[in-house]
Amino acid sequence: MGSVEQRKPFEKIIIVGAGPAGLLLALLLSQHNIPSLVLESWDRLDERLRATQYGVPATRIFRKAGLLDDFREASITSFPSICWRRVSDHQRLAGIDLSVVRDHPDRMTILPLNEMIKIMYKHCLENGNGLIDIRFNHKVVGTGQDENSAWVDVEAGAEGEVNEKKRFSADYVVGCDGGSSTVRKSLFGREWPGQTFDFRLLVQNVWYDGFEKHGWDGGNYMIDRDYWGLIAKRGKGGLWRVTYGDNLPGLTDDEYLARRDTAFKKLLPGHPDPGQYKITQTDQFRIHNRCVEKMRVGRILLAADAAHVCNPFGGYGCMTAVLDVGGLADCLIGFYEGKADESILDLYADIRREKFLKYVDARSMKNLNRIMNTDPDTALETDPFLRLLKGLEGNAEATRAFLLKYSSIEYDFTQHYKQP
Numbered sequence: 001m002g003s004v005e006q007r008k009p010f011e012k013i014i015i016v017g018a019g020p021a022g023l024l025l026a027l028l029l030s031q032h033n034i035p036s037l038v039l040e041s042w043d044r045l046d047e048r049l050r051a052t053q054y055g056v057p058a059t060r061i062f063r064k065a066g067l068l069d070d071f072r073e074a075s076i077t078s079f080p081s082i083c084w085r086r087v088s089d090h091q092r093l094a095g096i097d098l099s100v101v102r103d104h105p106d107r108m109t110i111l112p113l114n115e116m117i118k119i120m121y122k123h124c125l126e127n128g129n130g131l132i133d134i135r136f137n138h139k140v141v142g143t144g145q146d147e148n149s150a151w152v153d154v155e156a157g158a159e160g161e162v163n164e165k166k167r168f169s170a171d172y173v174v175g176c177d178g179g180s181s182t183v184r185k186s187l188f189g190r191e192w193p194g195q196t197f198d199f200r201l202l203v204q205n206v207w208y209d210g211f212e213k214h215g216w217d218g219g220n221y222m223i224d225r226d227y228w229g230l231i232a233k234r235g236k237g238g239l240w241r242v243t244y245g246d247n248l249p250g251l252t253d254d255e256y257l258a259r260r261d262t263a264f265k266k267l268l269p270g271h272p273d274p275g276q277y278k279i280t281q282t283d284q285f286r287i288h289n290r291c292v293e294k295m296r297v298g299r300i301l302l303a304a305d306a307a308h309v310c311n312p313f314g315g316y317g318c319m320t321a322v323l324d325v326g327g328l329a330d331c332l333i334g335f336y337e338g339k340a341d342e343s344i345l346d347l348y349a350d351i352r353r354e355k356f357l358k359y360v361d362a363r364s365m366k367n368l369n370r371i372m373n374t375d376p377d378t379a380l381e382t383d384p385f386l387r388l389l390k391g392l393e394g395n396a397e398a399t400r401a402f403l404l405k406y407s408s409i410e411y412d413f414t415q416h417y418k419q420p
């Protein structure tokens, strides 16, 4: 007599949003035979200029998901250093030498997010064991749940067309639908504790030979109370990303753009005029540091930006998104395979929220304050982080240990699996 397969505790997950969090979660679940339906409101993947660098903890999860080789292949080969500069004279104040981990498999991953999610999408289609159903033009407009299931209400169809209304049900719904999450709003309305900053962030892809000519490389955080930001080499073939904040609140997009040449003249090496550089893409953002009260309500869970957001300085947003869904995948897999009971989902919700509030929120705020609210002339004396980096300069072994250490934002949920 053949063995009767044990009934699984659940059958299917709905994931709202085909951003990095949603696609990565679907991929990780499929590797343990858990099917998912991914609903994306747009007709395509997001192309905006957002994340480009993901720290060591994210790299480890990319490897686990089988994505890392393709990410490395598409990435620039070297990212030698990150430094902090004073804007007034572009003096380098302190930096960290990343070349000491150049060949380490866990080193930071560098790849523009729009390229990264294309690779994730391809992996979902080709390596998802046929278990990932991704539907574009499916905008979630509401959620609901009862004892046995959770569901989403969807408007399907391209923007501007007559929309078809549909309802999809599953055992759990995971909101990976980003900062303006409909899933979050369906649970908490407009309640999302935290702050929204007055400044506008302008992000652009820039071609300018002055970076190399003036010996700039890697990432350059620019410290100044008026002109502050991050200038970093990003793509293959000399593409750079210039991100800066404009402190004036309440202007229109065009008004911010009209002020850009002045900002570029202050920030870029060689103080170029507009004809000397070429800008190929620009996006503007309002920035927030916010976190929900709960990342689980019954059968509905929140992950990544849908639950919490932070300013982008230090590269915490997507890295935390990756750690959230890496952790949630371990919890769902443990439950599915009988190694944990459903309460592990509460652990996910509590621990990932605490990690955000205690470390990510606090550190990203320090990173922002370092570049926009610090006096660059005294920063080396007043900022303990810059002093720490200064102390590491020239000490390859200590730098390596600093860059690769286990981060307090990581958490291994498999430690809560039942002992066999």
Ligand SMILES: Cc1cc2nc3c(=O)[nH]c(=O)nc-3n(C[C@H](O)[C@H](O)[C@H](O)COP(=O)(O)OP(=O)(O)OC[C@H]3O[C@@H](n4cnc5c(N)ncnc54)[C@H](O)[C@@H]3O)c2cc1C
Residues within 6 Å of the ligand: 016, 017, 018, 019, 020, 021, 022, 039, 040, 041, 042, 045, 046, 049, 050, 051, 052, 053, 054, 055, 113, 138, 139, 140, 141, 176, 177, 178, 179, 180, 181, 182, 183, 201, 203, 243, 285, 303, 304, 305, 306, 312, 314, 315, 316, 317, 318, 319, 320, 321
């Ligand atoms: C300028 C900038 C620079 C950044 N740089 C970095 C960096 O270097 N490193 C880093 O780690 N992080 C960085 N971040 C943060 C990072 O981009 C985000 O944290 C990350 O994109 C979050 O991923 P996500 O999948 O949670 O959300 P998103 O990337 O926002 O994806 C959400 C998806 O859900 C879809 N969606 C939304 N609503 C619905 C709905 N109702 N129904 C269906 N689908 C829906 C959206 O269309 C989108 O595709 C940066 C952010 C900005 C703005």
